[in-house]
Amino acid sequence: MKYSKATNYALHTMLFLAMETPNKPVGVHQLAERQNVSPTYLSKILTKLVKEGMINSISGANGGYTLSKNWEDISFLDIIHAIEGKSSLFDCCLYSNPECVIKDVMLSAEEKLENELRNKKISDLVKK
Amino acid sequence: MKYSKATNYALHTMLFLAMETPNKPVGVHQLAERQNVSPTYLSKILTKLVKEGMINSISGANGGYTLSKNWEDISFLDIIHAIEGKSSLFDCCLYSNPECVIKDVMLSAEEKLENELRNKKISDLVKK
DNA sequence: CTAATAAGAGACTTTATATATCTATAATAG
DNA sequence: CTATTATAGATATATAAAGTCTCTTATTAG
Ligand code: SF4
Ligand code: SF4
Numbered sequence: 001m002k003y004s005k006a007t008n009y010a011l012h013t014m015l016f017l018a019m020e021t022p023n024k025p026v027g028v029h030q031l032a033e034r035q036n037v038s039p040t041y042l043s044k045i046l047t048k049l050v051k052e053g054m055i056n057s058i059s060g061a062n063g064g065y066t067l068s069k070n071w072e073d074i075s076f077l078d079i080i081h082a083i084e085g086k087s088s089l090f091d092c093c094l095y096s097n098p099e100c101v102i103k104d105v106m107l108s109a110e111e112k113l114e115n116e117l118r119n120k121k122i123s124d125l126v127k128k
Numbered sequence: 129m130k131y132s133k134a135t136n137y138a139l140h141t142m143l144f145l146a147m148e149t150p151n152k153p154v155g156v157h158q159l160a161e162r163q164n165v166s167p168t169y170l171s172k173i174l175t176k177l178v179k180e181g182m183i184n185s186i187s188g189a190n191g192g193y194t195l196s197k198n199w200e201d202i203s204f205l206d207i208i209h210a211i212e213g214k215s216s217l218f219d220c221c222l223y224s225n226p227e228c229v230i231k232d233v234m235l236s237a238e239e240k241l242e243n244e245l246r247n248k249k250i251s252d253l254v255k256k
Numbered sequence: 257c258t259a260a261t262a263a264g265a266g267a268c269t270t271t272a273t274a275t276a277t278c279t280a281t282a283a284t285a286g
Numbered sequence: 287c288t289a290t291t292a293t294a295g296a297t298a299t300a301t302a303a304a305g306t307c308t309c310t311t312a313t314t315a316g
Contacts, residue, residue, distance in 0.1 A: 001130065001135075001217060003129055004273090005219075005274080006274080008219065011230050015230060027290090027291065028292075029291085037275095038277075040278080041276050043292065044276090044293085044294090046292090047293065058283090058284085058291085059282070060284025061283095061284060061288095061289065062285065064292085065292090076233055087130075089130055090131050090136075091133075091136065092136075102139050102143060102253070105204055105245070105253075106131075106204070109241050112240040112241055112243070113238065116233075116240045117233070120233045132302095132304085155262065156262080157262085165304095165305090166305065168305080168307080169304070171263065172264085172305090175265085178263090185262090187262055187263050187312040187313050187314095188260090188263085188312055188314050188315090189315060190313090190315085191262050191313070
């Protein structure tokens with residue numbers, strides 16, 4: 001079990017954008033170069049962030065990506081969910097079993113992880 | 129990112145063994161049947177638990193698996209680590225960067241998850 | 257001792273997912 | 287119109303998970 005590289009790229013891109021001049025679009029080429037990843041692949045990842053409303057994309061010359069208006073509220077968990085999906089880490093075969101003991105432990109542990117990631121925002125990393 | 133099925137099988141097997149008469153070996157065939165998994169595959173998973181000293185295996189007629197002496201101390205985290213390995217969930221490209229901000233957040237969140245899993249033991253599920 | 261039983265080991269196959277790449281299309285600034 | 291830049295979809299490659307098969311080793315009931 002590991003976070004995907006795509007999640008890593010998404011987090012770094014958000015951090016880069018947060019450190020840039022606001023409202024000035026940054027092209028995927030530049031973002032990809034800083035992370036040693038192909039622009040087309042990064043583009044595909046960033047499109048997920050666009051669809052979740054975390055960043056805006058601007059086509060055409062001088063286009064690129066900018067952070068969305070509400071970017072200061074975006075948490076690590078939001079970004080991870082956008083890339084990895086929102087389903088639980090633990091797949092139980094019988095969700096209907098109300099007596100289940102294993103599931104409770106696994107889900108409560110996952111909740112601790114998510115709480116921490118929900119409380120950390122990209123904007124926390126920028127404000128010094 | 130998801131826990132593997134192998135982890136699921138390992139957790140369930142530990143729970144089954146904990147509910148059985150102590151010291152009476154349970155064969156892999158029986159354990160596999162209860163989980164709808166092939167015996168040879170489950171065997172491969174259980175061998176990992178044997179190597180970590182969590183369970184004992186007994187060959188030959190009337191053989192099978194028993195919990196190890198210290199089984200009451202075995203945590204969820206121990207079992208998960210035995211199957212999934214102990215490496216971090218977050219792979220950072222530059223571990224050497226002391227200024228890293230993303231890594232700190234990811235590792236501290238993982239720590240919260242692990243703390244919870246470390247505090248929950250299989251024996252907690254059996255004692256009523 | 258022998259035959260049946262049961263775990264372990266290694267090679268292999270299959271399936272699924274992650275990680276890309278390639279090409280074509282759409283939007284926009286100048 | 288043309289150069290630039292994002293988006294979409296098909297395809298390809300790599301890696302890992304999940305499962306099978308066969309042979310070996312250990313134990314014990316009889
Ligand atoms: S014990 Fe819980 S985790 Fe296991 S099969 Fe039942 S419901 Fe699922
Ligand atoms: S910022 Fe942190 S996570 Fe990102 S490359 Fe640097 S050390 Fe790694």
